[in-house]
Amino acid sequence: MSSENNDQSMTNRTRAEAGSRADMGKHGRYSTPPEEGETSLFADPDEPLLAVRDVRTYFDTDEGTVKASDGVSFDIQPGEIVGLVGESGCGKSVTSRSLMRLIQSPGYNPSGKLNFDGLDLMDLSKEEIRQVRGNRISMIFQEPMSALNPVFDIGWQVGEPLRVHEGLKKKAAREEAVELMRKVGIPSPEERVDDYPHQFSGGMRQRAMISMALACKPDLLIADEPTTSLDVTIEAQILELIQELNERQDMAVLIVTHDLGVVAETCDKVAVMYAGRIVEYADVETIFADPRHPYTKGLLNCIPDPRSDDQDLSPIEGQVPDLADPPEGCNFADRCPYATPECETTDPRLREVDDNHLSACIWEDPQ
Numbered sequence: 001m002s003s004e005n006n007d008q009s010m011t012n013r014t015r016a017e018a019g020s021r022a023d024m025g026k027h028g029r030y031s032t033p034p035e036e037g038e039t040s041l042f043a044d045p046d047e048p049l050l051a052v053r054d055v056r057t058y059f060d061t062d063e064g065t066v067k068a069s070d071g072v073s074f075d076i077q078p079g080e081i082v083g084l085v086g087e088s089g090c091g092k093s094v095t096s097r098s099l100m101r102l103i104q105s106p107g108y109n110p111s112g113k114l115n116f117d118g119l120d121l122m123d124l125s126k127e128e129i130r131q132v133r134g135n136r137i138s139m140i141f142q143e144p145m146s147a148l149n150p151v152f153d154i155g156w157q158v159g160e161p162l163r164v165h166e167g168l169k170k171k172a173a174r175e176e177a178v179e180l181m182r183k184v185g186i187p188s189p190e191e192r193v194d195d196y197p198h199q200f201s202g203g204m205r206q207r208a209m210i211s212m213a214l215a216c217k218p219d220l221l222i223a224d225e226p227t228t229s230l231d232v233t234i235e236a237q238i239l240e241l242i243q244e245l246n247e248r249q250d251m252a253v254l255i256v257t258h259d260l261g262v263v264a265e266t267c268d269k270v271a272v273m274y275a276g277r278i279v280e281y282a283d284v285e286t287i288f289a290d291p292r293h294p295y296t297k298g299l300l301n302c303i304p305d306p307r308s309d310d311q312d313l314s315p316i317e318g319q320v321p322d323l324a325d326p327p328e329g330c331n332f333a334d335r336c337p338y339a340t341p342e343c344e345t346t347d348p349r350l351r352e353v354d355d356n357h358l359s360a361c362i363w364e365d366p367q
């Protein structure tokens, strides 16, 4: 991994030089697109827990190839909470599921590199990836019933990863399940351990799913809209729980959400996704204080009223491009108030516009 990092800083330096030679316009410096196959992100990269590089998740369908994720790159450092945010249909769930190789649809055609602590997850066999899933990387979903089986009691299910990955016997796994349930705030866990999922409320099911995901102390938890189906009070409690576990266990979290409020409250870093691509990536303060990509600026201009029920991000005029037939240049150009003729023809790639701040706009600071 360290040799890769050296390569990264070299290619970034080359890119910075290319940028400084280029024109200055009213939107700041114009970037020379990096060479195809260049995968570096930061000039001074830390050692990430997960390095996602140029991940493409294509689906071959009758209507053509749907490019649900199209060259996605970002890092997750150990113990950090990263938010993956964007409008509905932009590819957040496909991206997060592809990290765990969970997609099994016909026509599924992935590529790219997923370096997790020295393992290339893309290259692992089915058996090897099973060893990682639920053990070193766990996932929780919006709808807990999709992860919980209605015919087994909660204790059996929470203890399952311990039986599978750590070889615990039934009794020991059940005892451990009670402790895990206690840890996530399920009251009277020694009694509730025998309940079935339908006997749990929505919030308690979400807690049960989290306790199952945490059983093997994963290094990374992927949470896809973990609070979307919950009311605001329960949502706050679950987010607090995720943050607490992140701190206590030094567990990194990728939290997928369309809610910028969730991002502001919980995340250290933010990856903004638009039409299958990461368009901006920076720490949370920077994203809110100094957004560079016009799509991020658009999202922030339209933060919905917190008192309203409608928290969807659909404020920017125009339509998301057809992922089966994306435009030649920037795929946000036709909705972008700052677009210039160059934007129609140049495919913008993610590049460093400031220290640890990436944007996929050809302009460094459009305004």
Ligand SMILES: Nc1ncnc2c1ncn2[C@@H]1O[C@H](COP(=O)(O)OP(=O)(O)OP(=O)(O)O)[C@@H](O)[C@H]1O
Pocket: 059, 061, 066, 068, 086, 087, 088, 089, 090, 091, 092, 093, 094, 095, 105, 106, 258, 323
């Ligand atoms: N199996 C599949 N075959 C073809 N297209 C698919 C498949 N799965 C997802 N897609 C398409 O990929 C795109 C991204 O979907 P995805 O579910 O990742 O979006 P999302 O950002 O998670 O949206 P939401 O916020 O609504 O959950 C969508 O256009 C979707 O129709």
Ligand code: NI
Pocket: 092, 093, 094
């Ligand atoms: Ni989704």
